[in-house]
Amino acid sequence: MNSLDSSLDLDPRRLGKLGFGGAGIGNLYRSIPDGEALATVLAAWDAGIRYFDTAPHYGLGLSEQRLGAVLRDKPRDEFVVSTKVGRLLEANPGGGQDPEGFDVPATTRRVWDFSEKGIRRSIEDSLERLGLGHVDIAYLHDPDVHDLQAGISEALPVLERLRSEGVVKAIGVGINSAEAALECVDAADLDLLMLAGRYTLLEQPGVPLLDRCVERSTGVVSVGAYNSGLLARPDVSEDAHYNYQQAPPDVLARARRLATICRDFGVELPTAALQFPLRHPAVVNVTAGATSPEQVSMNAARMEETVPEELWEALERVGR
Template identity: 85%
Template structure:
Protein backbone atom coordinates (compact mmCIF):
# COMPACT_ATOMS: atom_id res chain seq x y z
CA UNK A 1 0.00 0.00 0.00
CA UNK A 2 1.32 3.41 -1.01
CA UNK A 3 1.96 5.77 1.89
CA UNK A 4 -0.43 8.45 0.66
CA UNK A 5 -2.58 9.79 3.47
CA UNK A 6 -6.13 10.21 2.19
CA UNK A 7 -7.79 11.00 5.51
CA UNK A 8 -11.07 9.43 6.57
CA UNK A 9 -13.30 11.43 4.23
CA UNK A 10 -12.71 12.28 0.58
CA UNK A 11 -14.57 14.48 -1.91
CA UNK A 12 -16.10 12.79 -4.95
CA UNK A 13 -16.33 14.96 -8.04
CA UNK A 14 -19.19 13.42 -10.07
CA UNK A 15 -21.76 15.87 -8.69
CA UNK A 16 -19.83 18.96 -9.70
CA UNK A 17 -19.69 17.45 -13.18
CA UNK A 18 -23.45 18.09 -13.34
CA UNK A 19 -24.52 14.52 -12.63
CA UNK A 20 -28.31 14.43 -13.22
CA UNK A 21 -28.68 18.22 -12.96
CA UNK A 22 -26.77 21.37 -13.81
CA UNK A 23 -25.04 23.24 -10.99
CA UNK A 24 -23.91 26.84 -11.53
CA UNK A 25 -20.16 27.37 -11.63
CA UNK A 26 -20.24 29.47 -8.48
CA UNK A 27 -22.06 26.80 -6.50
CA UNK A 28 -19.72 24.08 -7.74
CA UNK A 29 -16.60 26.06 -6.81
CA UNK A 30 -18.08 26.97 -3.43
CA UNK A 31 -18.70 23.26 -2.82
CA UNK A 32 -15.05 22.39 -3.47
CA UNK A 33 -13.94 25.26 -1.24
CA UNK A 34 -16.27 24.01 1.49
CA UNK A 35 -14.60 20.61 1.28
CA UNK A 36 -11.20 22.26 1.72
CA UNK A 37 -12.46 24.34 4.63
CA UNK A 38 -13.87 21.17 6.26
CA UNK A 39 -10.37 19.68 6.26
CA UNK A 40 -10.87 17.30 3.34
CA UNK A 41 -7.60 16.80 1.46
CA UNK A 42 -8.43 13.94 -0.91
CA UNK A 43 -10.29 14.81 -4.10
CA UNK A 44 -11.40 12.37 -6.80
CA UNK A 45 -12.55 13.11 -10.33
CA UNK A 46 -12.61 11.62 -13.85
CA UNK A 47 -12.92 12.69 -17.50
CA UNK A 48 -16.23 10.80 -17.56
CA UNK A 49 -17.75 13.22 -15.02
CA UNK A 50 -19.44 15.87 -17.12
CA UNK A 51 -17.17 15.33 -20.13
CA UNK A 52 -14.28 16.96 -18.29
CA UNK A 53 -16.31 19.58 -16.42
CA UNK A 54 -15.60 18.03 -13.01
CA UNK A 55 -11.85 18.13 -13.64
CA UNK A 56 -12.03 21.76 -14.80
CA UNK A 57 -14.00 22.88 -11.76
CA UNK A 58 -11.89 20.93 -9.29
CA UNK A 59 -8.69 22.28 -10.78
CA UNK A 60 -9.99 25.86 -10.69
CA UNK A 61 -9.97 25.65 -6.89
CA UNK A 62 -7.10 23.29 -6.15
CA UNK A 63 -4.50 24.89 -8.41
CA UNK A 64 -4.44 27.81 -5.96
CA UNK A 65 -3.81 25.53 -2.96
CA UNK A 66 -0.39 24.30 -1.78
CA UNK A 67 0.21 21.24 -3.95
CA UNK A 68 1.84 19.22 -1.18
CA UNK A 69 -1.22 19.61 1.04
CA UNK A 70 -3.73 17.61 -1.02
CA UNK A 71 -4.08 14.30 -2.86
CA UNK A 72 -5.95 14.15 -6.16
CA UNK A 73 -7.00 11.19 -8.26
CA UNK A 74 -8.44 10.93 -11.73
CA UNK A 75 -9.21 8.03 -14.02
CA UNK A 76 -8.27 6.60 -17.40
CA UNK A 77 -10.06 4.38 -19.89
CA UNK A 78 -12.32 6.94 -21.58
CA UNK A 79 -10.77 9.50 -23.90
CA UNK A 80 -12.75 12.61 -24.81
CA UNK A 81 -12.89 13.14 -28.58
CA UNK A 82 -14.61 15.94 -30.56
CA UNK A 83 -18.30 15.37 -31.19
CA UNK A 84 -19.93 17.02 -34.20
CA UNK A 85 -23.46 15.73 -33.58
CA UNK A 86 -24.22 18.15 -30.72
CA UNK A 87 -27.04 17.73 -28.25
CA UNK A 88 -26.77 16.87 -24.57
CA UNK A 89 -24.56 14.25 -22.95
CA UNK A 90 -26.41 10.91 -23.15
CA UNK A 91 -24.77 9.43 -20.03
CA UNK A 92 -26.54 11.25 -17.23
CA UNK A 93 -24.55 14.48 -16.98
CA UNK A 94 -26.36 17.74 -17.73
CA UNK A 95 -23.75 19.16 -20.10
CA UNK A 96 -23.61 19.82 -23.86
CA UNK A 97 -22.05 16.93 -25.75
CA UNK A 98 -19.20 18.91 -27.30
CA UNK A 99 -17.07 15.81 -26.89
CA UNK A 100 -17.79 12.10 -26.75
CA UNK A 101 -16.27 9.27 -24.72
CA UNK A 102 -14.14 6.74 -26.54
CA UNK A 103 -12.96 3.66 -24.65
CA UNK A 104 -9.19 3.14 -24.79
CA UNK A 105 -7.24 0.95 -22.35
CA UNK A 106 -4.00 0.97 -24.40
CA UNK A 107 -0.81 2.44 -22.99
CA UNK A 108 -0.95 5.21 -25.58
CA UNK A 109 -4.54 5.98 -24.63
CA UNK A 110 -3.76 5.90 -20.89
CA UNK A 111 -0.84 8.31 -21.30
CA UNK A 112 -2.89 10.69 -23.43
CA UNK A 113 -5.78 10.55 -20.98
CA UNK A 114 -3.52 11.65 -18.13
CA UNK A 115 -2.06 14.47 -20.22
CA UNK A 116 -5.54 15.68 -21.15
CA UNK A 117 -6.66 15.52 -17.51
CA UNK A 118 -3.68 17.56 -16.36
CA UNK A 119 -4.54 20.23 -18.92
CA UNK A 120 -8.15 20.41 -17.69
CA UNK A 121 -7.05 20.43 -14.04
CA UNK A 122 -4.29 22.97 -14.56
CA UNK A 123 -1.93 20.84 -12.45
CA UNK A 124 1.48 19.38 -13.23
CA UNK A 125 0.72 15.94 -11.79
CA UNK A 126 -1.95 13.80 -10.19
CA UNK A 127 -1.19 11.49 -7.29
CA UNK A 128 -3.45 8.53 -8.07
CA UNK A 129 -4.79 7.17 -11.35
CA UNK A 130 -7.55 4.56 -11.47
CA UNK A 131 -8.51 2.43 -14.44
CA UNK A 132 -12.18 3.39 -14.76
CA UNK A 133 -14.95 0.79 -15.15
CA UNK A 134 -13.09 -2.11 -16.78
CA UNK A 135 -16.00 -4.28 -15.64
CA UNK A 136 -18.36 -2.15 -17.76
CA UNK A 137 -16.31 -2.15 -20.95
CA UNK A 138 -13.75 -4.94 -21.34
CA UNK A 139 -12.25 -6.55 -18.25
CA UNK A 140 -9.75 -8.60 -20.26
CA UNK A 141 -8.39 -5.50 -22.02
CA UNK A 142 -8.30 -3.67 -18.73
CA UNK A 143 -6.20 -6.39 -17.13
CA UNK A 144 -3.96 -7.11 -20.12
CA UNK A 145 -3.41 -3.51 -21.30
CA UNK A 146 -4.64 -0.88 -18.86
CA UNK A 147 -3.17 -2.17 -15.62
CA UNK A 148 0.33 -2.88 -17.05
CA UNK A 149 0.31 0.64 -18.51
CA UNK A 150 -0.45 2.08 -15.08
CA UNK A 151 2.25 -0.05 -13.43
CA UNK A 152 4.73 1.31 -15.98
CA UNK A 153 3.68 4.91 -15.33
CA UNK A 154 4.09 4.39 -11.60
CA UNK A 155 7.56 2.93 -12.10
CA UNK A 156 8.46 6.02 -14.17
CA UNK A 157 7.26 8.30 -11.37
CA UNK A 158 4.48 9.84 -13.48
CA UNK A 159 1.98 8.89 -10.75
CA UNK A 160 2.50 7.85 -7.15
CA UNK A 161 -0.26 5.25 -6.88
CA UNK A 162 -2.50 3.22 -9.18
CA UNK A 163 -5.74 1.31 -8.88
CA UNK A 164 -9.12 0.49 -10.37
CA UNK A 165 -12.40 2.34 -9.98
CA UNK A 166 -15.06 -0.32 -10.25
CA UNK A 167 -18.56 -1.50 -9.29
CA UNK A 168 -18.11 -5.28 -9.43
CA UNK A 169 -16.37 -6.85 -6.44
CA UNK A 170 -15.66 -9.98 -8.50
CA UNK A 171 -14.00 -8.01 -11.28
CA UNK A 172 -12.07 -5.97 -8.72
CA UNK A 173 -10.70 -9.19 -7.23
CA UNK A 174 -9.46 -10.27 -10.67
CA UNK A 175 -7.66 -6.95 -11.02
CA UNK A 176 -6.11 -7.23 -7.55
CA UNK A 177 -4.76 -10.69 -8.39
CA UNK A 178 -3.45 -9.57 -11.79
CA UNK A 179 -1.52 -6.42 -10.86
CA UNK A 180 0.32 -4.72 -8.02
CA UNK A 181 -2.38 -2.21 -7.15
CA UNK A 182 -2.14 0.40 -4.42
CA UNK A 183 -5.88 1.04 -4.25
CA UNK A 184 -9.30 -0.20 -5.26
CA UNK A 185 -12.09 2.39 -5.46
CA UNK A 186 -15.15 0.25 -4.83
CA UNK A 187 -18.62 1.66 -5.51
CA UNK A 188 -21.54 0.56 -3.38
CA UNK A 189 -20.49 -3.01 -2.67
CA UNK A 190 -19.47 -2.62 0.98
CA UNK A 191 -22.13 -0.63 2.79
CA UNK A 192 -24.21 -0.78 5.93
CA UNK A 193 -26.96 -2.38 3.82
CA UNK A 194 -24.93 -5.09 2.10
CA UNK A 195 -21.41 -6.49 2.08
CA UNK A 196 -20.99 -8.83 -0.93
CA UNK A 197 -17.38 -7.66 -1.28
CA UNK A 198 -16.01 -9.14 1.96
CA UNK A 199 -13.82 -11.69 0.07
CA UNK A 200 -12.34 -8.82 -1.96
CA UNK A 201 -11.63 -6.77 1.15
CA UNK A 202 -9.97 -9.72 2.88
CA UNK A 203 -7.71 -10.26 -0.13
CA UNK A 204 -6.91 -6.54 -0.29
CA UNK A 205 -5.91 -6.65 3.37
CA UNK A 206 -3.57 -9.58 2.63
CA UNK A 207 -1.99 -7.80 -0.33
CA UNK A 208 -1.86 -4.41 1.44
CA UNK A 209 -4.08 -2.89 -1.23
CA UNK A 210 -6.12 -0.07 0.24
CA UNK A 211 -9.84 0.21 -0.47
CA UNK A 212 -11.52 3.57 -1.05
CA UNK A 213 -15.22 3.14 -0.39
CA UNK A 214 -17.62 5.15 -2.55
CA UNK A 215 -21.37 4.92 -2.91
CA UNK A 216 -21.78 4.34 0.83
CA UNK A 217 -25.31 5.77 0.71
CA UNK A 218 -26.41 3.15 -1.87
CA UNK A 219 -27.63 5.72 -4.44
CA UNK A 220 -29.27 7.79 -1.72
CA UNK A 221 -31.21 4.98 -0.02
CA UNK A 222 -29.30 5.49 3.24
CA UNK A 223 -28.71 9.23 2.91
CA UNK A 224 -31.56 10.42 5.16
CA UNK A 225 -32.51 9.61 8.76
CA UNK A 226 -35.92 8.35 7.57
CA UNK A 227 -36.15 6.25 4.40
CA UNK A 228 -38.81 7.67 2.03
CA UNK A 229 -41.03 5.58 -0.24
CA UNK A 230 -39.37 7.01 -3.36
CA UNK A 231 -35.79 6.27 -2.26
CA UNK A 232 -33.35 5.11 -4.92
CA UNK A 233 -31.13 2.04 -4.84
CA UNK A 234 -28.58 1.13 -7.53
CA UNK A 235 -29.70 4.26 -9.44
CA UNK A 236 -33.32 3.09 -9.66
CA UNK A 237 -36.45 3.00 -7.49
CA UNK A 238 -35.75 0.87 -4.41
CA UNK A 239 -37.89 -2.30 -4.32
CA UNK A 240 -40.11 -2.92 -1.27
CA UNK A 241 -37.84 -5.53 0.36
CA UNK A 242 -34.83 -3.18 0.15
CA UNK A 243 -36.87 -0.32 1.62
CA UNK A 244 -37.86 -2.60 4.49
CA UNK A 245 -34.25 -3.57 5.21
CA UNK A 246 -33.11 0.06 5.13
CA UNK A 247 -35.89 1.10 7.51
CA UNK A 248 -34.94 -1.66 9.90
CA UNK A 249 -31.38 -0.28 9.96
CA UNK A 250 -32.74 3.23 10.56
CA UNK A 251 -34.81 1.97 13.49
CA UNK A 252 -31.79 0.34 15.12
CA UNK A 253 -29.82 3.57 14.72
CA UNK A 254 -32.65 5.57 16.31
CA UNK A 255 -32.54 3.28 19.35
CA UNK A 256 -28.99 4.55 19.95
CA UNK A 257 -29.72 8.21 19.08
CA UNK A 258 -27.63 8.01 15.91
CA UNK A 259 -28.96 9.01 12.50
CA UNK A 260 -28.85 6.39 9.75
CA UNK A 261 -26.59 8.43 7.40
CA UNK A 262 -24.01 8.89 10.17
CA UNK A 263 -23.67 5.15 10.75
CA UNK A 264 -23.74 4.61 6.98
CA UNK A 265 -20.84 6.95 6.31
CA UNK A 266 -18.66 5.59 9.11
CA UNK A 267 -19.40 1.88 8.58
CA UNK A 268 -16.90 1.06 5.80
CA UNK A 269 -13.95 2.28 7.87
CA UNK A 270 -14.59 -0.50 10.36
CA UNK A 271 -12.90 -2.92 7.94
CA UNK A 272 -9.08 -2.72 8.13
CA UNK A 273 -8.73 -2.76 4.34
CA UNK A 274 -10.76 0.43 3.91
CA UNK A 275 -8.52 3.50 4.05
CA UNK A 276 -11.02 6.20 3.06
CA UNK A 277 -14.70 6.88 2.41
CA UNK A 278 -15.25 9.30 -0.46
CA UNK A 279 -18.62 11.00 -0.79
CA UNK A 280 -19.96 13.30 -3.46
CA UNK A 281 -21.63 16.64 -2.80
CA UNK A 282 -23.30 19.34 -4.86
CA UNK A 283 -23.52 22.11 -2.27
CA UNK A 284 -21.44 23.50 0.59
CA UNK A 285 -24.19 22.36 2.97
CA UNK A 286 -23.87 18.73 1.84
CA UNK A 287 -20.10 18.87 2.35
CA UNK A 288 -20.52 20.25 5.87
CA UNK A 289 -23.10 17.58 6.69
CA UNK A 290 -20.85 14.76 5.45
CA UNK A 291 -17.89 16.10 7.42
CA UNK A 292 -19.98 16.37 10.60
CA UNK A 293 -21.37 12.86 10.16
CA UNK A 294 -17.89 11.39 9.77
CA UNK A 295 -16.84 12.88 13.11
CA UNK A 296 -20.05 12.25 15.08
CA UNK A 297 -19.74 9.79 17.99
CA UNK A 298 -21.19 6.32 17.41
CA UNK A 299 -21.43 3.98 20.41
CA UNK A 300 -19.86 0.55 20.07
CA UNK A 301 -23.19 -0.95 21.14
CA UNK A 302 -24.80 0.31 17.93
CA UNK A 303 -22.28 -1.52 15.78
CA UNK A 304 -22.91 -4.68 17.79
CA UNK A 305 -26.66 -4.31 17.33
CA UNK A 306 -26.30 -3.74 13.58
CA UNK A 307 -24.02 -6.76 13.24
CA UNK A 308 -26.50 -8.91 15.18
CA UNK A 309 -29.33 -7.73 12.90
CA UNK A 310 -27.27 -8.63 9.85
CA UNK A 311 -26.88 -12.20 11.13
CA UNK A 312 -30.62 -12.66 11.70
Protein backbone atom coordinates in the same frame (compact mmCIF):
# COMPACT_ATOMS: atom_id res chain seq x y z
CA MET B 1 4.00 14.66 -18.89
CA ASN B 2 5.78 15.64 -15.70
CA SER B 3 7.59 12.98 -13.67
CA LEU B 4 7.59 12.74 -9.90
CA ASP B 5 10.30 11.31 -7.71
CA SER B 6 9.47 7.63 -8.15
CA SER B 7 10.58 6.94 -4.57
CA LEU B 8 7.68 9.01 -3.25
CA ASP B 9 5.09 6.28 -2.78
CA LEU B 10 1.69 7.49 -1.68
CA ASP B 11 0.97 6.71 1.96
CA PRO B 12 -2.77 5.85 2.09
CA ARG B 13 -2.98 7.64 5.43
CA ARG B 14 -2.56 10.91 3.52
CA LEU B 15 -6.05 10.41 2.13
CA GLY B 16 -7.68 11.01 5.53
CA LYS B 17 -10.91 9.35 6.60
CA LEU B 18 -13.14 11.41 4.29
CA GLY B 19 -12.59 12.26 0.63
CA PHE B 20 -14.47 14.45 -1.85
CA GLY B 21 -16.04 12.76 -4.88
CA GLY B 22 -16.30 14.90 -7.98
CA ALA B 23 -19.22 13.37 -9.92
CA GLY B 24 -21.74 15.85 -8.51
CA ILE B 25 -19.79 18.92 -9.56
CA GLY B 26 -19.77 17.40 -13.04
CA ASN B 27 -23.55 18.02 -13.12
CA LEU B 28 -24.59 14.45 -12.36
CA TYR B 29 -28.38 14.33 -12.94
CA ARG B 30 -28.77 18.10 -12.68
CA SER B 31 -26.90 21.27 -13.54
CA ILE B 32 -25.40 23.33 -10.76
CA PRO B 33 -23.95 26.81 -11.36
CA ASP B 34 -20.20 27.27 -11.52
CA GLY B 35 -20.23 29.39 -8.38
CA GLU B 36 -22.04 26.71 -6.39
CA ALA B 37 -19.67 24.01 -7.64
CA LEU B 38 -16.56 26.01 -6.73
CA ALA B 39 -18.03 26.90 -3.33
CA THR B 40 -18.63 23.19 -2.73
CA VAL B 41 -14.99 22.32 -3.41
CA LEU B 42 -13.87 25.20 -1.18
CA ALA B 43 -16.15 23.94 1.57
CA ALA B 44 -14.45 20.56 1.35
CA TRP B 45 -11.07 22.23 1.71
CA ASP B 46 -12.28 24.32 4.65
CA ALA B 47 -13.64 21.16 6.30
CA GLY B 48 -10.14 19.68 6.24
CA ILE B 49 -10.69 17.28 3.35
CA ARG B 50 -7.47 16.77 1.42
CA TYR B 51 -8.34 13.92 -0.94
CA PHE B 52 -10.22 14.82 -4.11
CA ASP B 53 -11.36 12.34 -6.77
CA THR B 54 -12.55 13.08 -10.29
CA ALA B 55 -12.67 11.57 -13.80
CA PRO B 56 -13.02 12.62 -17.44
CA HIS B 57 -16.31 10.71 -17.44
CA TYR B 58 -17.82 13.12 -14.89
CA GLY B 59 -19.58 15.78 -16.93
CA LEU B 60 -17.34 15.22 -19.98
CA GLY B 61 -14.43 16.87 -18.20
CA LEU B 62 -16.44 19.50 -16.33
CA SER B 63 -15.67 17.96 -12.94
CA GLU B 64 -11.93 18.09 -13.61
CA GLN B 65 -12.15 21.70 -14.77
CA ARG B 66 -14.10 22.83 -11.72
CA LEU B 67 -11.95 20.89 -9.27
CA GLY B 68 -8.76 22.26 -10.78
CA ALA B 69 -10.07 25.83 -10.65
CA VAL B 70 -9.94 25.58 -6.85
CA LEU B 71 -7.04 23.22 -6.22
CA ARG B 72 -4.50 24.90 -8.48
CA ASP B 73 -4.39 27.79 -6.01
CA LYS B 74 -3.69 25.48 -3.05
CA PRO B 75 -0.23 24.25 -1.92
CA ARG B 76 0.36 21.18 -4.09
CA ASP B 77 1.99 19.12 -1.36
CA GLU B 78 -1.04 19.55 0.92
CA PHE B 79 -3.61 17.57 -1.08
CA VAL B 80 -4.03 14.34 -3.00
CA VAL B 81 -5.94 14.19 -6.28
CA SER B 82 -6.97 11.18 -8.31
CA THR B 83 -8.45 10.87 -11.76
CA LYS B 84 -9.26 7.95 -14.00
CA VAL B 85 -8.21 6.49 -17.32
CA GLY B 86 -9.96 4.25 -19.82
CA ARG B 87 -12.27 6.76 -21.47
CA LEU B 88 -10.94 9.44 -23.81
CA LEU B 89 -12.97 12.51 -24.71
CA GLU B 90 -13.21 13.07 -28.46
CA ALA B 91 -14.88 15.87 -30.42
CA ASN B 92 -18.58 15.26 -31.03
CA PRO B 93 -19.85 17.39 -33.94
CA GLY B 94 -23.36 16.01 -33.43
CA GLY B 95 -23.72 17.82 -30.12
CA GLY B 96 -26.92 17.45 -28.13
CA GLN B 97 -27.05 16.54 -24.45
CA ASP B 98 -24.86 14.00 -22.70
CA PRO B 99 -26.60 10.60 -22.82
CA GLU B 100 -24.92 9.22 -19.67
CA GLY B 101 -26.68 11.09 -16.90
CA PHE B 102 -24.70 14.34 -16.71
CA ASP B 103 -26.54 17.57 -17.46
CA VAL B 104 -23.95 18.98 -19.88
CA PRO B 105 -23.86 19.63 -23.63
CA ALA B 106 -22.29 16.73 -25.50
CA THR B 107 -19.62 18.73 -27.29
CA THR B 108 -17.38 15.70 -26.75
CA ARG B 109 -18.08 11.99 -26.50
CA ARG B 110 -16.49 9.19 -24.50
CA VAL B 111 -14.37 6.64 -26.35
CA TRP B 112 -13.09 3.55 -24.53
CA ASP B 113 -9.33 3.19 -24.88
CA PHE B 114 -7.24 0.85 -22.70
CA SER B 115 -4.11 1.14 -24.86
CA GLU B 116 -0.85 2.63 -23.59
CA LYS B 117 -1.15 5.52 -26.01
CA GLY B 118 -4.72 6.18 -24.90
CA ILE B 119 -3.92 6.01 -21.18
CA ARG B 120 -0.95 8.34 -21.47
CA ARG B 121 -3.03 10.78 -23.50
CA SER B 122 -5.87 10.53 -20.99
CA ILE B 123 -3.59 11.66 -18.17
CA GLU B 124 -2.19 14.51 -20.26
CA ASP B 125 -5.71 15.66 -21.12
CA SER B 126 -6.76 15.46 -17.46
CA LEU B 127 -3.77 17.53 -16.37
CA GLU B 128 -4.72 20.19 -18.90
CA ARG B 129 -8.30 20.34 -17.64
CA LEU B 130 -7.17 20.34 -14.00
CA GLY B 131 -4.40 22.86 -14.54
CA LEU B 132 -2.07 20.79 -12.34
CA GLY B 133 1.42 19.49 -12.92
CA HIS B 134 0.59 15.96 -11.85
CA VAL B 135 -2.09 13.75 -10.37
CA ASP B 136 -1.22 11.51 -7.45
CA ILE B 137 -3.41 8.52 -8.26
CA ALA B 138 -4.60 7.06 -11.57
CA TYR B 139 -7.47 4.55 -11.49
CA LEU B 140 -8.54 2.36 -14.39
CA HIS B 141 -12.21 3.29 -14.68
CA ASP B 142 -14.94 0.63 -14.99
CA PRO B 143 -13.03 -2.22 -16.66
CA ASP B 144 -15.95 -4.48 -15.71
CA VAL B 145 -18.25 -2.32 -17.85
CA HIS B 146 -16.02 -2.26 -20.92
CA ASP B 147 -13.60 -5.21 -21.15
CA LEU B 148 -12.26 -6.72 -17.94
CA GLN B 149 -9.68 -8.95 -19.58
CA ALA B 150 -8.29 -6.10 -21.69
CA GLY B 151 -8.14 -4.04 -18.55
CA ILE B 152 -6.12 -6.71 -16.76
CA SER B 153 -3.80 -7.70 -19.59
CA GLU B 154 -3.38 -4.34 -21.33
CA ALA B 155 -4.26 -1.37 -19.14
CA LEU B 156 -3.00 -2.39 -15.69
CA PRO B 157 0.56 -3.07 -16.92
CA VAL B 158 0.56 0.43 -18.43
CA LEU B 159 -0.40 1.91 -15.06
CA GLU B 160 2.37 -0.07 -13.39
CA ARG B 161 4.84 1.43 -15.87
CA LEU B 162 3.54 4.94 -15.26
CA ARG B 163 4.07 4.45 -11.55
CA SER B 164 7.60 3.10 -12.04
CA GLU B 165 8.37 6.09 -14.27
CA GLY B 166 7.17 8.46 -11.55
CA VAL B 167 4.31 9.85 -13.62
CA VAL B 168 1.90 8.99 -10.78
CA LYS B 169 2.53 7.98 -7.18
CA ALA B 170 -0.16 5.30 -6.95
CA ILE B 171 -2.39 3.23 -9.21
CA GLY B 172 -5.65 1.42 -8.80
CA VAL B 173 -8.99 0.41 -10.26
CA GLY B 174 -12.36 2.15 -9.86
CA ILE B 175 -15.06 -0.49 -10.12
CA ASN B 176 -18.55 -1.62 -9.07
CA SER B 177 -18.23 -5.41 -9.28
CA ALA B 178 -16.58 -7.13 -6.30
CA GLU B 179 -15.89 -10.23 -8.39
CA ALA B 180 -14.18 -8.27 -11.17
CA ALA B 181 -12.29 -6.22 -8.59
CA LEU B 182 -10.87 -9.40 -7.06
CA GLU B 183 -9.49 -10.42 -10.45
CA CYS B 184 -7.77 -7.04 -10.79
CA VAL B 185 -6.33 -7.16 -7.27
CA ASP B 186 -4.84 -10.59 -7.91
CA ALA B 187 -3.52 -9.65 -11.36
CA ALA B 188 -1.57 -6.47 -10.59
CA ASP B 189 0.34 -4.66 -7.87
CA LEU B 190 -2.37 -2.15 -7.04
CA ASP B 191 -1.93 0.47 -4.37
CA LEU B 192 -5.63 1.23 -4.11
CA LEU B 193 -9.02 -0.06 -5.09
CA MET B 194 -11.97 2.32 -5.38
CA LEU B 195 -14.98 0.12 -4.69
CA ALA B 196 -18.48 1.47 -5.32
CA GLY B 197 -21.43 0.26 -3.28
CA ARG B 198 -20.28 -3.29 -2.53
CA TYR B 199 -19.35 -2.79 1.11
CA THR B 200 -21.97 -0.66 2.80
CA LEU B 201 -24.18 -0.72 5.85
CA LEU B 202 -26.91 -2.17 3.63
CA GLU B 203 -24.92 -4.93 1.93
CA GLN B 204 -21.47 -6.48 2.17
CA PRO B 205 -20.82 -8.78 -0.80
CA GLY B 206 -17.31 -7.30 -0.96
CA VAL B 207 -16.08 -8.84 2.32
CA PRO B 208 -13.99 -11.60 0.66
CA LEU B 209 -12.52 -8.98 -1.67
CA LEU B 210 -11.62 -6.68 1.21
CA ASP B 211 -10.03 -9.56 3.10
CA ARG B 212 -7.91 -10.27 0.03
CA CYS B 213 -6.95 -6.59 -0.18
CA VAL B 214 -5.57 -6.83 3.36
CA GLU B 215 -3.45 -9.81 2.27
CA ARG B 216 -2.22 -7.92 -0.81
CA SER B 217 -1.64 -4.63 1.06
CA THR B 218 -4.09 -2.89 -1.28
CA GLY B 219 -5.92 -0.01 0.35
CA VAL B 220 -9.62 0.37 -0.37
CA VAL B 221 -11.35 3.69 -1.00
CA SER B 222 -15.04 3.12 -0.35
CA VAL B 223 -17.53 5.06 -2.47
CA GLY B 224 -21.29 4.80 -2.69
CA ALA B 225 -21.65 4.49 1.09
CA TYR B 226 -25.19 5.87 0.84
CA ASN B 227 -26.19 3.28 -1.80
CA SER B 228 -27.33 5.84 -4.41
CA GLY B 229 -29.06 7.93 -1.76
CA LEU B 230 -31.05 5.17 -0.04
CA LEU B 231 -29.13 5.68 3.22
CA ALA B 232 -28.54 9.42 2.82
CA ARG B 233 -31.41 10.60 5.05
CA PRO B 234 -32.44 9.72 8.60
CA ASP B 235 -35.85 8.58 7.33
CA VAL B 236 -36.06 6.41 4.22
CA SER B 237 -38.58 7.88 1.79
CA GLU B 238 -40.87 5.88 -0.47
CA ASP B 239 -39.17 7.27 -3.59
CA ALA B 240 -35.61 6.54 -2.41
CA HIS B 241 -33.16 5.25 -5.00
CA TYR B 242 -30.95 2.16 -4.89
CA ASN B 243 -28.37 1.35 -7.56
CA TYR B 244 -29.53 4.52 -9.37
CA GLN B 245 -33.08 3.22 -9.73
CA GLN B 246 -36.25 3.22 -7.64
CA ALA B 247 -35.56 1.03 -4.61
CA PRO B 248 -37.69 -2.14 -4.54
CA PRO B 249 -39.97 -2.77 -1.54
CA ASP B 250 -37.72 -5.37 0.13
CA VAL B 251 -34.71 -3.04 -0.04
CA LEU B 252 -36.76 -0.14 1.35
CA ALA B 253 -37.89 -2.35 4.22
CA ARG B 254 -34.34 -3.37 5.06
CA ALA B 255 -33.10 0.23 4.96
CA ARG B 256 -35.94 1.31 7.25
CA ARG B 257 -35.06 -1.46 9.69
CA LEU B 258 -31.48 -0.16 9.77
CA ALA B 259 -32.76 3.39 10.32
CA THR B 260 -34.89 2.25 13.25
CA ILE B 261 -31.97 0.50 14.93
CA CYS B 262 -29.77 3.56 14.47
CA ARG B 263 -32.48 5.77 15.94
CA ASP B 264 -32.72 3.50 19.00
CA PHE B 265 -29.08 4.32 19.73
CA GLY B 266 -29.43 8.05 19.07
CA VAL B 267 -27.58 7.92 15.74
CA GLU B 268 -28.92 8.97 12.35
CA LEU B 269 -28.83 6.43 9.52
CA PRO B 270 -26.52 8.49 7.25
CA THR B 271 -23.95 8.83 10.03
CA ALA B 272 -23.74 5.07 10.50
CA ALA B 273 -23.70 4.54 6.73
CA LEU B 274 -20.81 6.93 6.20
CA GLN B 275 -18.68 5.52 9.00
CA PHE B 276 -19.44 1.83 8.50
CA PRO B 277 -16.92 1.03 5.71
CA LEU B 278 -14.00 2.17 7.88
CA ARG B 279 -14.68 -0.72 10.24
CA HIS B 280 -12.95 -3.08 7.82
CA PRO B 281 -9.13 -2.87 8.06
CA ALA B 282 -8.76 -2.74 4.26
CA VAL B 283 -10.69 0.53 3.99
CA VAL B 284 -8.44 3.58 4.21
CA ASN B 285 -10.92 6.25 3.14
CA VAL B 286 -14.60 6.88 2.46
CA THR B 287 -15.15 9.29 -0.42
CA ALA B 288 -18.52 10.98 -0.73
CA GLY B 289 -19.87 13.29 -3.39
CA ALA B 290 -21.60 16.61 -2.77
CA THR B 291 -23.28 19.34 -4.80
CA SER B 292 -23.46 22.07 -2.18
CA PRO B 293 -21.34 23.40 0.68
CA GLU B 294 -24.07 22.28 3.09
CA GLN B 295 -23.75 18.66 1.95
CA VAL B 296 -19.99 18.78 2.41
CA SER B 297 -20.33 20.21 5.92
CA MET B 298 -22.90 17.56 6.83
CA ASN B 299 -20.68 14.72 5.58
CA ALA B 300 -17.71 16.09 7.51
CA ALA B 301 -19.77 16.42 10.69
CA ARG B 302 -21.19 12.92 10.34
CA MET B 303 -17.73 11.43 9.96
CA GLU B 304 -16.65 12.96 13.27
CA GLU B 305 -19.70 11.89 15.30
CA THR B 306 -19.25 9.23 17.98
CA VAL B 307 -21.08 5.99 17.23
CA PRO B 308 -21.47 3.61 20.19
CA GLU B 309 -20.00 0.15 19.74
CA GLU B 310 -23.33 -1.29 20.86
CA LEU B 311 -24.95 0.07 17.70
CA TRP B 312 -22.42 -1.67 15.46
CA GLU B 313 -23.05 -4.90 17.35
CA ALA B 314 -26.81 -4.54 16.91
CA LEU B 315 -26.42 -3.81 13.20
CA GLU B 316 -24.13 -6.80 12.80
CA ARG B 317 -26.76 -9.09 14.33
CA VAL B 318 -29.30 -7.80 11.81
CA GLY B 319 -26.80 -8.38 9.02
CA ARG B 320 -26.37 -11.98 10.03
